[in-house]
Amino acid sequence: MLTWTCAGSGRSGLYTHYYRHRDNCNYCTPELEEEKQQKMEEKQQELQALDAKQRPWSEWSRSNESCIQHTGHDIEQVQELYSMCEQSLINYCSHRNKEHTDSTITPYLSPMNLLAVTLWYLKYYHSERYIATELNLGRSTVNYLLSEVINILHSCVYRELISFPADIAKRRTPHGPEQNHKLIVDSTVIAIPEPYDSEQRKAYYHAKSPTNYAIKGSVHDITVLRDSGLLEHVEDSVQIIDDKGYIGEEYVVTPRKKPHGRELTDEDKNFNRDINSARAAIENINQRLKTYAILGSIYRGAIDDFHKITKIVQVVSALCNMNLNKHPIRK
Incomplete structure (x- = not known):
């Protein structure tokens, strides 16, 4: 004994x-x-x-041009993203390797390759079958790793690159306290295939979608704003700039309407010109978001899993913010 x-x-x-x-x-x-x-x-x-030896990162990291082409970010940016979620990616790899100890039968990707492949997926929205073929992995493995790495990016990167300061009304500029902070808001659609079910076709119909169907269907812009929770942060010193579709909320600044039977005054025209000029920034942002094919093309995921879709949008928004930090919008 x-x-x-x-x-x-x-x-x-x-x-x-x-x-x-x-x-x-x-x-x-x-x-x-x-x-x-x-x-x-x-x-x-x-x-x-x-x-250093496993593809695709071993190939994409040879030059900034190749890295940007495949992931939408240069090598320095990808490494910065990796540093934000390194431990989570390593933990994921370790967990998967415990489940599949024989790596000759079940190949696995390194942490950096997990990140690179997920960025590639978000950028081009290749099918899981195509990615599995390219990387010599099982389709179910690809499905699982993409979901998990998106979760990791959301928990590690989203909060790091996107935050709404709780004390925004008290923020100061180099010239003293900021009198008014303007939040520019706009909505866009994520197109989906035509649903087979007639009830779903009614629910998800959206005239502005290229397929005539979109996530959440046709919802008024002001309803989207109210549901977002953003209005909880507005006050006299923190206001929102919107188009005419958002008229009806306090602290929301919209272009002035033309009076019935009269013309706009020069003051109103100048005001509208300033509003539209400011809103050009959000139009630019929407275009940048749509350069990620997972948002800009036809979304193939479950259309009723709004939690997952929201998470993907937030991750892509964080990635766009990273690019904005390096390549700001021209003023």
Whole structure:
């Protein structure tokens, strides 16, 4: 019969009870933590070593042009994204490798390749079958990894690159307190295929969609704004600039309508010109969002999974913000 004795606490017992003791012993735990840390570092080095030789990152990272072409971001930006979610990606890889210990049967991607492939997917919206063929992976594996990495990007990158300051009304500029902050708002559609069900065709009909059908169907712009929760942040010093589709809310600045039977005054025309000039920025942003084919083409995912769609939009918005930081909109 095998027994053990803890040199630190002096306790002993049957070998079958050792692991229960080790997890709760103040003397054994530090050794256990060191062992875990060492294994984690070894695994991290092993996974990172794959980056240099495993495609597609080994090919795309050869030049900025290739990296931008495939992911929409240069090498420096991809590395910055990776630094934000490195530990989560490594944890995901470690978990998957425990499930599939024989890597000759179940190939896996390194953490950097997971990120690069997901950026590629968001940019071009290739089918999972195509990605699986290109990377010699199973289709179910591709489906799972894309979902998981999008979740990781949402938890690590979205909050880092998109935030609404709680103290925006108190923010100061180099010239002193900002008297008025303007939030420019607009809506756009995500096209979907024509539903087979007649009830769904009614529910998801949208005349402005290229397919005549869109996520959430035809919803008035002001309803979208009210449901977004953004109105909770507006006040005298924080206002929203919108088009005429958003008339009806306090602290929402919209172009002035032409009076019935009369012309706009010069003051009104100048006001509208300023509003439209400011709104040009949001039109530019919408165009940038649509350069990601997952939003700009026809969405093939479940049209009733609004939580997932929202998460994808938020991740793409964060990626656009990263590009905006490097390539701002011209004023």
